[in-house]
Amino acid sequence: TAEYLKKQMDFIFTxxxxxxxxxKLRLKDAKSNAGATNFxxxxxSPSGHSHGNGSLWPYAACNQVLLMEVGxxxxxxxxxxxxxxxxxxxxxxxxxxxxxxxxxxxxxADLMRSGIISISPASAPGRSRRCxxxxxxxxxxxxxxxxxxxxxxTDSSNIGAxxxxxxxxxxxxxxxxxxxSQLHGNSHSNTTKSISNKAVSVIGGQPYDRxxxxxxxxxxxxxVYGLMREGENEDDDEDDETASNGDGEEEEGFKTVxxxxxxxxxxxxxxASSANEVSESxxxxxxxxxxxxxxxxKNSEEDENxxxxxxxxxxxxxxxxxxxxxxxxxxxxxDLPMPTAVFYSQxxxxxxxxxxxxxxxxxxxxxxxxxxxxxxxxxxxxxGASKDGKDSIAFIKAVDRSHIELRDARKRKKKAAGExxxxxxxxxxxxxxxxxxxxxxxxxxxxMRLNEDDVKATNAKSETRRGTGYLTAPECRDxxxxxxxxxxxxxxxxxxxxxxxxxxxDAAFRKTKRxxxxxxxxxxxxxxxxxxxxxxxxxxxxxxxxxxxxxxxSNIVSMKRGSPPMVNIDxxxxxxxxxxxxxxxxxxEYSINPSDFATDVSKRFACxxxxxxxxxxxxxxxxxxxxxxxxxxxxxxLQALLTGNEKLxxxxxxxxxxxxxxxxxxxxxxxxxxxxxxx
Numbered sequence: 001t002a003e004y005l006k007k008q009m010d011f012i013f014t015x016x017x018x019x020x021x022x023x024k025l026r027l028k029d030a031k032s033n034a035g036a037t038n039f040x041x042x043x044x045s046p047s048g049h050s051h052g053n054g055s056l057w058p059y060a061a062c063n064q065v066l067l068m069e070v071g072x073x074x075x076x077x078x079x080x081x082x083x084x085x086x087x088x089x090x091x092x093x094x095x096x097x098x099x100x101x102x103x104x105x106x107x108x109a110d111l112m113r114s115g116i117i118s119i120s121p122a123s124a125p126g127r128s129r130r131c132x133x134x135x136x137x138x139x140x141x142x143x144x145x146x147x148x149x150x151x152x153x154t155d156s157s158n159i160g161a162x163x164x165x166x167x168x169x170x171x172x173x174x175x176x177x178x179x180x181s182q183l184h185g186n187s188h189s190n191t192t193k194s195i196s197n198k199a200v201s202v203i204g205g206q207p208y209d210r211x212x213x214x215x216x217x218x219x220x221x222x223x224v225y226g227l228m229r230e231g232e233n234e235d236d237d238e239d240d241e242t243a244s245n246g247d248g249e250e251e252e253g254f255k256t257v258x259x260x261x262x263x264x265x266x267x268x269x270x271x272a273s274s275a276n277e278v279s280e281s282x283x284x285x286x287x288x289x290x291x292x293x294x295x296x297x298k299n300s301e302e303d304e305n306x307x308x309x310x311x312x313x314x315x316x317x318x319x320x321x322x323x324x325x326x327x328x329x330x331x332x333x334x335d336l337p338m339p340t341a342v343f344y345s346q347x348x349x350x351x352x353x354x355x356x357x358x359x360x361x362x363x364x365x366x367x368x369x370x371x372x373x374x375x376x377x378x379x380x381x382x383x384g385a386s387k388d389g390k391d392s393i394a395f396i397k398a399v400d401r402s403h404i405e406l407r408d409a410r411k412r413k414k415k416a417a418g419e420x421x422x423x424x425x426x427x428x429x430x431x432x433x434x435x436x437x438x439x440x441x442x443x444x445x446x447x448m449r450l451n452e453d454d455v456k457a458t459n460a461k462s463e464t465r466r467g468t469g470y471l472t473a474p475e476c477r478d479x480x481x482x483x484x485x486x487x488x489x490x491x492x493x494x495x496x497x498x499x500x501x502x503x504x505x506d507a508a509f510r511k512t513k514r515x516x517x518x519x520x521x522x523x524x525x526x527x528x529x530x531x532x533x534x535x536x537x538x539x540x541x542x543x544x545x546x547x548x549x550x551x552x553x554s555n556i557v558s559m560k561r562g563s564p565p566m567v568n569i570d571x572x573x574x575x576x577x578x579x580x581x582x583x584x585x586x587x588x589e590y591s592i593n594p595s596d597f598a599t600d601v602s603k604r605f606a607c608x609x610x611x612x613x614x615x616x617x618x619x620x621x622x623x624x625x626x627x628x629x630x631x632x633x634x635x636x637x638l639q640a641l642l643t644g645n646e647k648l649x650x651x652x653x654x655x656x657x658x659x660x661x662x663x664x665x666x667x668x669x670x671x672x673x674x675x676x677x678x679x
Contacts, residue, residue, distance in 0.1 A: 020042050022040055082208065106175035113164065134148065326413075329412075331343075372393050431552075432550060432557075440543075483504070547559040565586055567667065573672065583627055594628055612627045
């Protein structure tokens with residue numbers, strides 16, 4: 001290999017039939033050549049001269065950049081790298097990336113640390129980090145598609161998922177202006193003279209002068225695929241037949257390079273037709289991460305074996321990958337890092353298909369550790385070692401949920417979430433309303449001789465209220481109207497006026513002894529009043545009651561005499577009015593679990609919470625009730641959350657509330673030193 005490389009470099013740089021020129025590219029707005037980038041450009045050799053040396057320098061159609069001098073550092077171009085043997089490329093400092101990252105680099109972006117699977121930068125004693133350069137290549141494609149400098153602080157310990165910052169500053173990439181310049185002279189141009197010999201890349205399988213540096217995985221300057229071994233998706237028996245002769249030797253005329261099965265280089269020149277045949281055969285290679293047409297594969301199997309009615313046996317590796325992908329998209333970021341044993345037992349196993357079984361021994365991995373190491377190499381996860389360093393895969397540190405291999409798992413999760421939302425429509429948290437009710441006092445019932453069935457709400461619409469004596473305001477007014485018409489108290493000429501008889505005067509207008517003592521005015525009765533005034537006085541004489549109603553459906557949760565219970569929010573200042581504590585009590589009356597509410601608020605507003613069953617130096621709690629204490633002034637947030645009104649707070653945590661209490665049942669108290677927040 002060393003002799004071949006020396007012969008190749010001598011030919012490239014000293015060929016008398018080709019010229020090497022230098023061009024300078026100044027920095028933007030620069031007035032001198034200081035800091036300029038030098039490009040060393042080689043002209044193509046005449047086709048007749050290169051006939052016997054196509055493997056040494058295969059570009060015979062246009063000029064190609066050989067080297068780039070950037071900041072006194074000499075970097076190889078992609079054209080030069082494409083001519084090197086795979087054995088040499090594997091020894092160069094490299095950054096391995098998933099194929100999905102290539103499209104961003106081809107657009108002109110730098111390589112982020114999160115998009116790097118592995119990196120091995122070149123280093124030399126006494127040199128700065130700026131001198132560390134790498135070639136960038138896609139996983140399973142040994143040919144590089146970019147060259148750049150490693151940024152400061154980037155190494156193998158801080159790459160992969162959940163890392164930030166630029167890892168490699170790209171200098172030259174497939175799809176850039178250097179790549180585009182060589183398209184003007186490729187074999188597809190009408191102005192180019194015909195080339196009798198199109199040299200085909202051993203690594204990439206295509207003619208070099210097609211514009212993609214001879215690699216079948218390089219597509220239109222926009223994307224780079226990882227090449228997979230031919231026939232990888234076929235049966236194992238077929239792989240064994242095509243991959244070996246029975247003695248473990250490789251098939252004649254082929255060799256495997258970085259997972260790619262390609263034709264070996266021949267000393268005999270190839271004509272244009274043979275080159276086309278090679279390229280067409282290699283274009284049939286499976287492209288990594290390309291979607292598989294399951295329908296076509298199934299139909300082809302059925303055509304090949306029409307009489308085979310045996311049940312299809314599920315691939316154990318597919319079962320493992322299915323469960324692994326499901327576990328990754330459903331695992332919470334807060335649960336990481338997670339021990340690998342816990343991840344496998346509590347997340348992977350429950351995520352497998354219903355009725356399926358994961359048999360690690362039946363896979364090529366045999367152990368879960370080997371499987372996780374491969375997935376980490378593919379960029380799906382990041383693994384960490386134990387403290388003593390004995391176990392290199394002790395923890396799952398991070399997960400790349402945006403990885404393209406998790407696309408199907410994300411779709412399954414979204415579909416399942418949609419089904420859950422549909423099933424939760426009938427189970428959604430019901431809104432709570434408070435209805436004002438009234439009870440007619442017994443002395444008024446006896447005084448006016450009211451109908452007992454009407455007073456007890458026997459005919460009420462709600463079955464819960466029937467026979468309880470809890471009346472709505474319309475029902476109370478209806479009882480009064482029946483009394484007025486029964487005793488002919490409505491004015492015949494003015495229906496809005498009502499005459500008062502003795503029982504009605506006593507029931508609606510007679511003052512109590514306490515009212516006479518406080519006002520100093522005795523009873524004074526009118527002969528007639530308006531119906532509006534009478535209705536107001538009538539409801540004032542009723543005993544107050546309330547009902548907690550679940551909406552929709554108007555299902556009464558509870559009914560009691562008195563005023564509706566209040567949910568108290570109390571804010572107190574601490575530490576020279578720089579910190580605050582918010583206390584909440586009274587949630588139990590509205591069927592809200594205090595413990596669950598405290599947990600929900602802590603997650604929504606990122607605050608600590610505690611529950612006090614017996615507060616000191618404060619008002620005693622009702623039996624069975626507790627007080628919740630939150631850190632900070634959360635008046636607006638809690639009001640918005642409890643009422644379900646997002647407009648009361650600008651905090652995003654108040655959105656999508658599961659509570660809907662009436663605003664009138666929330667009582668807010670701001671203690672000394674606590675002022676209203678500015679909106």
